[in-house]
Structure formats: C-alpha cells, structure tokens
Amino acid sequence: MTIAEIVAQAAAPESFASIGLSADECLKCNVCTTVCPVARVTDLFPGPKYVGPQSQRFRLGSELAPGSGVLSVVQSPDRSVDYCSGCGFCSTACPADVKIAEMNNRARAALRAGHRPRLRDWLLGQTDLTGSLGVLAAPLANWSLHNRFVRALIDLVVRIDRRAPLPRFSGRTLRSRLGGYRRSRWSADAPPADRTVVYFHGCAANYYEPHVGQAAIDVLERNGFRVIVPPQVCCGLPLISNGLYGQARGRARSNLAVLADYARAGYQIVGTSTSCTHTLKAEYREMLDIDDEDARLVSEATWDICEFLLDLHEQGRLDTHFGELDRTLPYHAPCQLRSHGIGLPALDLFELVPGLRAVDMDHDCCGIAGTYGLKSEKYDIAMAVGEPLFEQIRSSGEDQVACDSETCRWQIAAATGTRLRHPVEFLAEAYEAYES
Amino acid sequence: MVRAEVAVVGAGLAGLTAAIRLAESGARVQVLATGHAATHWAPGGIDVGAVPGAPTSHAAVDELARLPGHPYAFLAAELPAALDWLRAALAAEGLDLVGDLGDPLRAIPTSIGATRPAAILPDGMAAALAPWAPDEILVVCGLAGFRDFWPEAIAEGLRRPATWRGQQPPARIESISIELPGLAGRHNLSSLDLARLFDDPAWRETAFDAISRALDVRSPGRAGGAGSVRGRLALPAVLGLHDHPAVLAAARERLPLAPFEVALVPPSIPGLRLFAALRAILRRHGGRLQVGEAVHGTIGPGGRVSELRAPAAARELVVSAGAVILATGGIAGGGLIADGPGLLREAVLGLPVDGPPAEHWLLNDPFDPAGHPLETAGLRTDSRLRPVAPGAPDRPLAENVRIAGSLLAGQRYLREHCGDGVALASAAVAARELCR
Numbered sequence: 094m095t096i097a098e099i100v101a102q103a104a105a106p107e108s109f110a111s112i113g114l115s116a117d118e119c120l121k122c123n124v125c126t127t128v129c130p131v132a133r134v135t136d137l138f139p140g141p142k143y144v145g146p147q148s149q150r151f152r153l154g155s156e157l158a159p160g161s162g163v164l165s166v167v168q169s170p171d172r173s174v175d176y177c178s179g180c181g182f183c184s185t186a187c188p189a190d191v192k193i194a195e196m197n198n199r200a201r202a203a204l205r206a207g208h209r210p211r212l213r214d215w216l217l218g219q220t221d222l223t224g225s226l227g228v229l230a231a232p233l234a235n236w237s238l239h240n241r242f243v244r245a246l247i248d249l250v251v252r253i254d255r256r257a258p259l260p261r262f263s264g265r266t267l268r269s270r271l272g273g274y275r276r277s278r279w280s281a282d283a284p285p286a287d288r289t290v291v292y293f294h295g296c297a298a299n300y301y302e303p304h305v306g307q308a309a310i311d312v313l314e315r316n317g318f319r320v321i322v323p324p325q326v327c328c329g330l331p332l333i334s335n336g337l338y339g340q341a342r343g344r345a346r347s348n349l350a351v352l353a354d355y356a357r358a359g360y361q362i363v364g365t366s367t368s369c370t371h372t373l374k375a376e377y378r379e380m381l382d383i384d385d386e387d388a389r390l391v392s393e394a395t396w397d398i399c400e401f402l403l404d405l406h407e408q409g410r411l412d413t414h415f416g417e418l419d420r421t422l423p424y425h426a427p428c429q430l431r432s433h434g435i436g437l438p439a440l441d442l443f444e445l446v447p448g449l450r451a452v453d454m455d456h457d458c459c460g461i462a463g464t465y466g467l468k469s470e471k472y473d474i475a476m477a478v479g480e481p482l483f484e485q486i487r488s489s490g491e492d493q494v495a496c497d498s499e500t501c502r503w504q505i506a507a508a509t510g511t512r513l514r515h516p517v518e519f520l521a522e523a524y525e526a527y528e529s
Numbered sequence: 530m531v532r533a534e535v536a537v538v539g540a541g542l543a544g545l546t547a548a549i550r551l552a553e554s555g556a557r558v559q560v561l562a563t564g565h566a567a568t569h570w571a572p573g574g575i576d577v578g579a580v581p582g583a584p585t586s587h588a589a590v591d592e593l594a595r596l597p598g599h600p601y602a603f604l605a606a607e608l609p610a611a612l613d614w615l616r617a618a619l620a621a622e623g624l625d626l627v628g629d630l631g632d633p634l635r636a637i638p639t640s641i642g643a644t645r646p647a648a649i650l651p652d653g654m655a656a657a658l659a660p661w662a663p664d665e666i667l668v669v670c671g672l673a674g675f676r677d678f679w680p681e682a683i684a685e686g687l688r689r690p691a692t693w694r695g696q697q698p699p700a701r702i703e704s705i706s707i708e709l710p711g712l713a714g715r716h717n718l719s720s721l722d723l724a725r726l727f728d729d730p731a732w733r734e735t736a737f738d739a740i741s742r743a744l745d746v747r748s749p750g751r752a753g754g755a756g757s758v759r760g761r762l763a764l765p766a767v768l769g770l771h772d773h774p775a776v777l778a779a780a781r782e783r784l785p786l787a788p789f790e791v792a793l794v795p796p797s798i799p800g801l802r803l804f805a806a807l808r809a810i811l812r813r814h815g816g817r818l819q820v821g822e823a824v825h826g827t828i829g830p831g832g833r834v835s836e837l838r839a840p841a842a843a844r845e846l847v848v849s850a851g852a853v854i855l856a857t858g859g860i861a862g863g864g865l866i867a868d869g870p871g872l873l874r875e876a877v878l879g880l881p882v883d884g885p886p887a888e889h890w891l892l893n894d895p896f897d898p899a900g901h902p903l904e905t906a907g908l909r910t911d912s913r914l915r916p917v918a919p920g921a922p923d924r925p926l927a928e929n930v931r932i933a934g935s936l937l938a939g940q941r942y943l944r945e946h947c948g949d950g951v952a953l954a955s956a957a958v959a960a961r962e963l964c965r
Contacts, residue, residue, distance in 0.1 A: 122795040124565045127721060139717065185821030188564035188863060374842040392843050407530045434822055434841030436531045455812065 112192040112199065112379070113153060119146035119191045125183035130458040131176060134477035138176035141183035144200070145193040148174070152200060174200045176471070178462035178478075179334055180428035195379055198333070205336035213251045217464040218332035218340060224300030227262035235261045254472035258461070258507035260301040260499070267294050267303035271310075271322055286359035289319040291352065293362055293395070295369035296327050297499035305499075305514075308521035309365045309398050315524050316405060316412050321360075323351050328369040333380050334463050345377045345388075353387035356394035363401045365515060367497040368429040368463065370397045375432070397430070398517050399438040399497065406445070416526025418519060419448040423489050425482060425505060427498035428458050439497060439516035446523045451495065456482035459496075461504035476508065483508040495519060531819075533559035535963055536837055536850035538824055538877055539864070541567025543934025543952035544856035545807040546615065550960035552814035559848055560811065560818040561839060565804070566862055567935075572792030573766065573799020574654065575615070575626060576942075577608060577950030579634050579646035586648045586950075587630040593947055598905070598939035600951050603912045607954040612649070615953055622806035623774045627655035635660070636694045638667075638763055640678050640791050642686020644694060646946060651799050653768055653777050656761055656789035660697060666760035667699035668786060670740060671706040674715040675723060677793050678765040680704035699760070707743050710735040723767035724798045727776045733769075737783035744785055758786075766790035766798050773802055823863070824848070826878055832928045834878065852929040852963045855880075855916075856956070857936055859907060864936040873906055875936075880926060883909050883919040883938040900944050907938030914959050931959035 119142070126132055126140035138144070151170050174197050183193040205214070216223070227234040237243040244255040253259075290313055298306035310320045329344035352362055352373070364370035373395040377383045396404070405411040426437050443451035459479040460466050466475025486494055486509045493512045496502050502513035537548040540562035552558045578589035578601070590608060594601040601608075609630060616626045628649040636644035637657045650658060661667075667687065671680030684704035686692060710732065712718065727733045744762070768790055769776030780788045792799065808818060819839075826837040834853045838845040855877055857864030866876050871887025884906035895901070909917050910932050915925035919938075933955040935942050942948030 122566070122570060123719065123721075124569045124796055126719065127565070127569060127796045127801060132721070133725070136722075140719070186565050188566035190563065190823070371842055395843055404530065407532075431821070432842060434819075434839060434846055436817070436819055436846065441531075453812075 112195045113149060115190065115192045116146035116149035116153075116196065118189040119187075120189055121147070122188070124186050124188060125191075125193050128182040128186040128457065130180060130182065130460070130478045131178050131474060135176070135474045137173065137474070139173055141177070141193045141197065144169070144174040144177060145183065145196045146191055148200070149196060152203065169200050169204060172204060175204060176474070177201065178458070178460075178465040178471075178475070180458045180462050181432045182428065182457055185431060198380060202333075202336040202338050210335070210337055211252075213253060213468065214335040215337065216251065217253075217467065218335045218337050220296040220300075220327045220331050224262070224296050225266075228264070228266050228300050231262040231264050248469055252469040253467050254469040257467040257472050258503040259467070260297070260503050263301055263303050265303065267299045267306040268322065270303055270307070284319050286361070288317060289321060289360060290401075291355045291360050291362045292320050292322045293325060293328075293348075293352070293364040293366075293369060293373065294322065295364060295366035295499075297366050302499060302515075305365050305518060308515065308518045309363070311521045312398075312402070312517055312524065313363065316402075316410070321355075323355070325351060328366075328372040329381070330368055330372045330376065331464055333372070333376060334465070338381060342381050342383065345381055345383055348373070349377070349383070349387040349391055352391045352394075356387075356390035360394065361401065362391065362395045363398050364395065365398050365517060366499055367397050367427055367433070368500070370395050371429050371432055397433060397435065397438070397497070399442055400433070400435045402517075402520070403438040403441050406442070411445075412524075413445050414527045415446045415520070415523035416529070417448040418446050418523050418526060420493065421450045421452060421489070421491055422519070423454050423486050423491055423494045424451045424516075425454045425456065425459060425494065425496045425501060427496060427501045428462065430497050439495065442516065442520060443495075446519065449519065449523070452489070454482055454485050456485065459501045459504045459508075461500045463500055466504060475504070479504060479508060486511060531559055531817075531846065531848045532850075533557050533817075533848060534851045535559075535854060536561060536824075536848050536852075537854045537856060538562070538837070539567075539854075539856035539858060539862070539934065540565065540804075540818060540820065541856060541858060541862065541934060541952065542571075542803075542807075542949055543956045544854065545804075545811060546611075546618075546953060547854050547856060547931075547933055547956035547960045548816050548818075549618070549807065549811050549814060550614075550957065551963060552811060552816035554960075554964045556964070558811075558816040559850070560816060561822075561824050561837065561848065562818070562820045563823045563863055564820060567858060568800045568804035568807075569797060570795045571797055571800045571803075571949075573651050573797055573803060574637075574647050574792075575612070575649040575949045575953075576647065576946040577612065577630065577649065577953075579648075579946035584633055585631055586634060589634070589945070590630070590947070590950065593940075593945055596939070598909075600937040600940050600955065601947065602939075604951060604954040604958065607957050608950055611953040611957040612950075614957070618810055619803070619806055622809060624802060624806050625652040626650070627652055628658055632658075636692070636696045638669075638683070638687055638791055640683060640765065640793050642683040642692070644687075644692050646694065651790075651802070653766070653773065653790040653799065654792070656787045657763075657791075661699045662759060663697065664700050664759055666701045666703065666758060666786075667763060668744065668760060669702065669704045669763045670744075671704065672712075672718070672723060672765065672767075673706050673708045674712050675718045675720075675765065675767075676716075677720060678791070680706055683763070683791075705743055707740050709739060720765065720767050720793050720796065720798050721770070723765070724770040727767060727769045728772045730772075730775070730779075733776055733779055734783070737780060741784055760786045762786040762788045763791050764788050766792050768798075770798060770801060771805070822846070824877055826853070828878060828927045828930075832926065834927055834930055837877070852931070853878075853927075854931045854933055854956075854959050854963070855908075855936055856933040856952075856959075859935040859942070860903065862935055865906060867903075875908060878916075878927070878930070880908055880916045881918045882906060900941050904941040904944060905939050907936050907940070908932050909938050913962055914955060929963075931962055933959045 460475030885902035
C-alpha cells in the first residue's frame with residue numbers, strides 16, 4: 094500500500110469517526126488532562142493525552158492498512174495506559190471530539206492480548222461465577238472476604254487489595270426471591286409493551302443488593318408496569334475493563350439473544366446499574382464491535398431506571414404521590430452515568446419528593462471505577478481520587494448518601510462509614526411514606 | 530429530557546456569564562458544551578481591545594466601535610458595566626482583576642519571549658502592568674523539568690528592544706532555571722502538575738525558599754542587602770490551581786523580587802481558575818452544566834427554537850428550552866464549521882453565516898497585517914442580538930435566540946484583542962433580553 098493510498102483511506106470522513114483515527118483530530122491542548130482524576134493524584138499515569146492520542150501513532154498500523162501487514166506497529170510505547178481507570182471524563186471534555194477513553198480502553202486490551210490473563214483480572218471478570226458461589230455459601234464467603242488474614246492472603250496471591258471494599262453476598266439472589274411468573278422468558282398473557290418493562294438487574298442487584306432490585310420493581314409496579322425479569326448474564330463490563338474482550342463478546346451475545354426479542358416487540362429494558370445499562374447502550378457497539386441489528390435495537394430500548402422514570406414524568410405518567418422524606422441527601426453522580434449523556438435524572442426526580450433536599454456533591458470520581466480500585470497496585474490511587482468526595486460527605490454530617498452505581502456505593506460507604514443507597518430506594522421509600 | 534427556561538450553548542466567557550446572569554435572576558438555566566476550550570486555552574486576562582496607536586483599552590474600543598459591522602458598534606456602551614460586574618463576581622471567588630478600561634495598554638511578556646498588549650489582568654499577572662523604571666531588572670525564572678517555559682529563550686526575545694512596542698524595557702533581563710524540591714530527574718512536568726504542587730502549603734514554602742536562594746546567589750548587587758536591587762520575577766503561570774490567592778500571597782511575601790505569572794500554552798492554569806470560579810457561581814445559583822456532546826436544533830414554526838438535541842449513549846438527549854443563547858465561538862471554538870472554501874455553517878441551528886466568498890479564502894498572504902477575511906466571519910444580529918441573515922438586518926430569523934461572544938460577525942478577536950470584551954458585553958445584553 095502506498096502512502097498516498099493510506100492517506101486517501103485515512104482521509105475518508107467516516108474513518109475519523111472511528112475510535113483509533115479520531116486521534117487525528119487531537120490538537121494536543123491537554124484539556125483532557127485537566128479533567129483526569131487519576132493524573133490529578135499520581136505520577137504513574139501521565140494523563141489521557143499522552144497515553145491516548147499521542148501514543149496512538151504507535152498503534153495505528155492495523156487500522157490504517159487493515160489486513161495488509163504493512164505498518165504492523167500496534168503496541169503502546171509503554172504500559173502506563175494500564176493506569177487509566179476508564180472513567181471517561183477525557184472524552185467528554187475534549188473540544189475536538191477525540192474518543193480518548195475508548196482509545197485507551199482498547200489500548201489496555203491490546204496490551205493484554207496474546208497473554209494469558211492474570212488470575213486477578215480473570216477473576217474480577219467472572220461476576221456470575223463468583224456471585225453464584227458466594228450466594229451459595231454466603232455466611233462463609235462473607236466471613237472470609239472480611240477476615241483480615243484471608244484478605245492479606247488474597248492480597249499477596251491474587252493482588253486484590255486487602256483494604257478494598259468488597260460487597261457482602263446476599264443470602265438469596267434476587268431472581269430466586271421473585272415469583273416464577275416474573276422470571277419466565279415470555280408470559281403468555283404479557284400485557285402490551287407500554288404497560289410492561291423488562292428489568293436488567295445485573296450482577297449487583299442479583300447477588301449483593303437484591304433490595305435495590307426490589308425497590309426498582311416496586312416503583313415500576315407502583316406506576317402500573319408489569320415487570321419481566323428474563324434470563325440474563327453479566328453485561329460483560331468487568332470483562333471489558335479487564336481486557337477480556339473475547340469473553341465479554343460471549344456475555345454480550347447471550348444477553349442480546351434474549352433482550353433483542355423484547356426490544357423488537359417494543360418492550361423497554363430498564364436497569365438499576367448505571368454501568369450495566371451503559372454497557373447495553375454503548376459498549377457492545379463501541380468496544381466490542383458488535384454492531385448488528387440486535388445490538389442496535391437493545392441499545393435504543395435500554396434505559397437507566399432514573400432516566401426511564403423521569404421520561405415517564407415528562408409524559409405525565411409518573412405517579413407523583415410521594416410522601417415526605419425530611420432529609421438532606423448528598424448525591425454522587427457516577428462517571429458511568431455521565432457517559433450516558435442524559436444529564437442527572439436522579440436529581441430531577443428527587444425534586445418531586447417533598448422534604449428531600451438532594452445536594453449534588455459535584456465530584457468527578459469516587460476512584461473505584463468498577464474494579465480498578467480493588468487492585469493492590471491501584472487501591473491508593475483510587476482512594477486519593479475519591480478523597481475530596483469522602484471528605485465532603487464526612488463533613489456534611491449526613492448518614493445516608495445516594496449514588497446510581499453499585500461499585501461507587503461500596504467504595505464511598507467503606508471510605509465514609511455512611512449508608513449508600515440507590516436513588517430508586519429513596520423513591521420507593523417516598524411512595525411508602527405516602528401510604529402510611 | 531432536560532427542561533430549562535434558557536439553554537445556553539457554549540461554556541466560555543460569554544456562555545458562562547450569560548448563564549450566571551440568568552440564573553441569578555431566577556431562571557432555570559442549562560449550559561451545554563461540546564467540551565472545554567475557550568477558558569482552558571485563553572491566557573486568563575480580560576482582553577477588551579487593543580489596536581495600534583490606541584493608548585488605552587477605552588480608546589481601542591472607541592476605535593473598534595467606529596468600524597462598520599463591528600459588534601462594539603452597538604455593544605461598546607455595555608462594556609464598563611459588564612466589566613464591573615465580572616470584577617465583582619470574580620472578587621467574591623477570591624480572583625481579583627487588576628486594571629481598567631482607562632488604564633494604559635502595556636507590553637506584557639509572553640512565554641515565547643514576545644510581548645502582547647494588555648491592561649486588565651488577573652492579580653497574579655498584574656505586576657507586569659507597571660511601567661519599568663530605568664534601574665529595574667527582570668529575571669525570567671524557569672522550573673527545571675518544565676518544558677513549556679524556556680527562560681533563556683524568553684529572556685533572549687525580551688532583550689530585543691523592538692519587543693517592547695516602544696515602551697521602556699527593563700534595565701537588564703536575566704534568566705535562571707531552578708530545581709524545585711522533590712522534582713529532580715522529572716522531565717515531563719505539566720503546568721497542572723506544578724500548579725497542584727504549589728497548592729500544597731508545605732511544598733510551596735520550600736519551593737519559594739529554593740527560588741529565593743537561587744536569586745540571592747545569582748543577583749550581583751544583592752550582597753548589599755534586600756532592596757538594593759529593584760526588579761520583578763517572571764514565573765510560569767503555575768502558582769496554584771485551587772488555592773491560588775494563598776500561593777500568590779506566599780510568593781509575594783517570600784520572594785525578593787515582585788513575582789508575576791506569564792501565560793503558557795494550553796491548558797491555561799489562569800483560564801482554569803477563571804472557569805472554576807464561574808462554574809462555582811453558576812452552580813450556586815442553580816444553573817446546570819453538561820459537557821460532552823455537540824447539540825443541534827431547528828427553528829420551528831413562528832421562528833422559535835423549542836428544543837435542542839444532543840447525541841447520547843442510546844437516544845438523543847432532548848433539552849426543552851424557552852429560549853436559547855448561542856455562545857459557541859467562531860471557527861476555533863467550533864461555533865462555525867468550515868466545509869471548504871466559501872462553505873461556512875453555523876454548528877447548532879444552521880443559521881446563515883456572514884463570511885467571505887470562496888475566492889477570498891486562499892488568496893491572502895498569511896502574514897498580511899490587515900488579516901484574513903475569514904477572521905470577521907460570524908453571525909449578524911439585530912441590536913437585540915437576534916440572528917439575522919446578512920443583508921436583512923431588520924428581520925430576525927429566530928425570536929427566542931440570542932447570539933453572544935466570538936460567534937458574532939465583524940470582530941477580529943485575536944488581532945483586535947477584543948474577544949473577552951465582546952463576550953462580556955454581548956452576554957449582558959443577551960441575558961437582559963431573555964430576562965424580560
């Protein structure tokens with residue numbers, strides 16, 4: 094392939110929309126670095142520009158000349174991109190629309206490609222496996238995962254930090270608590286799509302926080318919806334962020350096979366984990382290159398629970414008979430929620446609850462970024478990233494905090510000693526308060 | 530969906546100050562921006578106007594207001610009050626602005642060893658504004674490992690008499706490079722790294738000690754005791770990000786020469802301080818800011834824009850708005866998009882652009898002091914800042930839309946140094962218009 098051909102190919106407008114080649118739009122202005130929470134606290138990460146668009150020249154070979162074998166340089170110049178937490182702030186702040194976070198995520202995966210994954214990274218990706226085993230032996234699992242000696246051992250062998258916030262397994266999964274009719278894949282008497290929603294609980298609500306799933310189902314049912322909870326597996330995000338794209342594609346295929354049928358029939362898919370819903374919406378297509386009709390249909394049908402309820406309110410269909418919740422409520426908007434590009438719907442919903450005074454903590458990231466802050470070499474970084482948020486919450490004197498993402502909730506709860514709850518739990522509580 | 534009484538597109542000086550004024554008056558304001566640029570790229574001063582031969586900003590503004598089609602023709606009268614408003618707003622956030630419209634324009638050293646004309650600067654840069662006494666020296670102080678500020682190159686440029694635009698230069702210009710504590714061996718420091726280090730009270734004490742000691746050794750004549758040499762110290766603009774007033778106070782107290790900050794290549798620390806202050810004010814008044822995606826909209830029946838749309842992870846985000854302010858900037862800011870010679874379009878609503886015909890795009894000498902015809906390209910408005918088609922000044926194209934900042938046609942904001950003044954004055958008018 095000649096240089097002229099490469100240039101002609103690269104200059105095709107559609108190729109600049111691709112993640113890797115968006116580096117060509119980079120002006121090197123470093124605005125991304127100003128918003129990077131990790132570069133803010135550690136020298137180990139030189140910032141999104143350096144590891145992203147600036148290093149991209151070393152990785153572009155396969156994109157510029159696919160299949161030609163020419164320009165086969167595809168590796169990052171060093172391993173510092175591994176310290177990217179994937180929060181995505183760089184991509185939102187970029188004035189030139191460079192896909193920095195997405196570029197870095199792929200570069201991280203490329204670093205690991207061809208190597209056997211580290212036990213730790215593999216393990217963190219197997220949320221369904223660890224979840225089902227943990228629930229099966231919940232008392233033992235919870236005891237050991239919160240025992241100092243066991244954790245020190247895990248830290249040494251697996252490199253999951255002994256201080257990192259691990260959640261407690263529930264005694265029963267959410268799925269087992271639900272009646273069989275809800276779990277069935279299709280109900281013969283399924284009501285029309287505008288009265289029925291599909292609930293994607295993700296791993297957190299199923300194995301660790303069934304009360305969050307129950308609150309979401311209660312709130313949806315309160316608003317007249319029939320809630321179907323079809324068979325589902327982990328959305329795949331923990332695999333994506335640990336570089337295990339192949340396995341993640343498997344999870345994506347399993348979920349799409351089930352969810353696409355609902356989407357095709359006009360059903361909306363609602364989730365309580367803001368990172369799972371973002372994965373269904375965007376990452377199957379952007380990160381895993383699954384860009385078929387199923388992925389598109391599921392993406393367009395997927396809603397974060399607060400986004401869905403606020404939209405219901407806009408249509409005049411939300412039951413706004415909320416009882417009074419007299420409290421000041423610190424609220425942290427997770428990075429993954431911001432990647433949805435839907436604003437902060439939880440804050441708008443909180444305004445509908447009498448007495449509830451929600452205060453946006455306005456902090457970039459709590460540090461955990463999914464599984465990032467669990468890792469021994471990154472725990473201190475994650476804690477430093479979140480510290481200004483923790484301090485704000487501690488000094489607020491409030492004992493409850495709202496946040497849409499489970500891993501953020503576990504991180505903030507461990508760091509502040511406060512009770513972290515999903516926004517939908519407060520809405521469920523406000524409905525209960527109205528009844529009493 | 531996001532609901533706002535006024536949607537402001539653009540988060541530069543024009544967009545943020547318009548949004549703050551509206552939020553202050555009780556309006557529900559949503560600011561939407563593709564990314565950060567205007568504040569993060571700008572040197573941090575307030576440029577209201579400088580043209581050859583004009584001794585003050587006031588005289589420059591008067592001269593610009595007489596140019597046919599210049600925004601100052603109808604905005605100049607707004608400028609003094611708009612500037613006072615900004616001064617008061619920033620002072621309340623701890624950021625003082627020094628200098629006024631009637632003060633002489635001075636030659637201010639830049640980080641490439643040139644000077645630029647300015648009269649209104651942040652407190653941290655203000656020591657550069659005073660005329661140089663015939664016995665006064667200037668020491669340009671670099672920080673080892675920081676590659677955006679080369680003291681010897683800067684001093685070399687400043688030693689050329691022509692650099693000083695006919696004004697009295699310092700008696701002597703020296704350069705010095707200093708190893709700061711804990712940074713030995715670092716060779717990739719960014720302005721952000723340094724600014725955050727200066728935020729740390731203990732670190733900055735030792736840093737200022739190191740600078741003082743180096744100056745004592747280097748400055749002949751200082752043996753006679755402090756005060757025997759009159760002079761000033763040019764430092765890169767990294768004196769603190771969040772705690773700048775305290776860093777500046779410490780610098781003035783600890784350093785033997787009067788320090789001033791010199792603006793750097795992006796990301797601009799003084800610009801980040803300005804952005805942080807304006808953002809804090811906006812949020813305090815209940816205004817919201819969402820950054821990340823380019824918005825678009827259409828002018829509906831009755832010449833009104835009722836909603837804007839932004840790409841999101843799944844479905845477009847709809848922002849329903851009673852009125853819209855476009856403060857998206859010119860070609861550099863992304864408010865105008867050039868698709869090729871003669872092909873300029875306005876990015877959000879597709880409003881007609883007043884720009885040069887295709888045959889004038891590529892003919893000019895790039896160093897022609899008269900500038901390039903594209904510099905004045907932008908939107909034409911009526912005196913109420915409603916957009917009009919070029920040549921049809923009496924027929925507003927959209928009743929509830931106002932245009933502010935560098936998107937306005939007729940200004941050459943880089944050449945005339947008038948961008949901040951136009952931004953402030955037009956934001957004041959746009960906000961007042963929509964408060965009605």
